[in-house]
Amino acid sequence: MKVKLIRYTPEPERVCGMAAALTHSKTTPEKLEEMDDEQLKEILSYVIKLGHTSVIEHANFTFAITGVSRALTHQLVRHRIASYCQQSQRYVSLDKPTYVTPPSIGKNEKMKKAYDETMEKIWDEYNKLLDLDVPAEDARYVLPNATTSNVIVTMNARALLNFFELRCCLHAQWEIRRLANKMLSEVKKVAPTIFKNAGPPCKTKGICPEEKKDCPLYPKKK
């Protein structure tokens, strides 16, 4: 999997900081431009802490995501507060096997061999259908959840905080969790104040809504 932050709102923390300052000030938005970075960061942190996260909707982040499974993209697009574009299996025929191998299979040589052989067989059948002039949009029905896909996704910072809360959690599946952690490390570089306290609720709030008491990160009673 490759994850790259390809675009984001310029000066995301200044824009969101100005939005936060506006809500607590008599000054006009133009005057807020004169505030320095430190002042804006301070008010931004304060307003986020209060839970007024609408101010961070002004910052958008666009990611290029390559080589993830269709199982992952199905989970990803459930996050409705986002914009997506995904490589089409109607217009793009995938004549060569291209698939993700879960670590639980990859770690075992015998399982990996059986898995790879199954994928080869699936792609043989897929290519046979294409050779019989079945359109790619119908031949793809035989392809597995493991098939790789490429996506461009844009989310605002508020939607990202929700995404990280749900998908950085150990209860989320390994692949989307890996994606979420990579996305989090990318946005932290460009908006450290906004994402300082981002992650699963055990980390950000000291609670586990899933009540997964057997989880190694389950919050310990103080």
Ligand SMILES: Cc1cc2nc3c(=O)[nH]c(=O)nc-3n(C[C@H](O)[C@H](O)[C@H](O)COP(=O)(O)OP(=O)(O)OC[C@H]3O[C@@H](n4cnc5c(N)ncnc54)[C@H](O)[C@@H]3O)c2cc1C
């Ligand atoms: C560990 C895990 C297991 C899961 N298992 C399943 C499963 O078995 N089956 C399944 O179907 N899904 C499952 N999901 C998906 C989950 O139910 C959500 O659909 C997904 O995580 C998107 O979350 P969201 O709605 O908060 O995000 P978004 O769609 O991005 O929404 C963000 C927030 O906006 C608000 N919002 C968005 N749309 C509406 C609306 N229409 N009405 C009111 N408020 C809205 C909500 O506050 C929401 O939290 C699972 C998710 C996780 C993390």
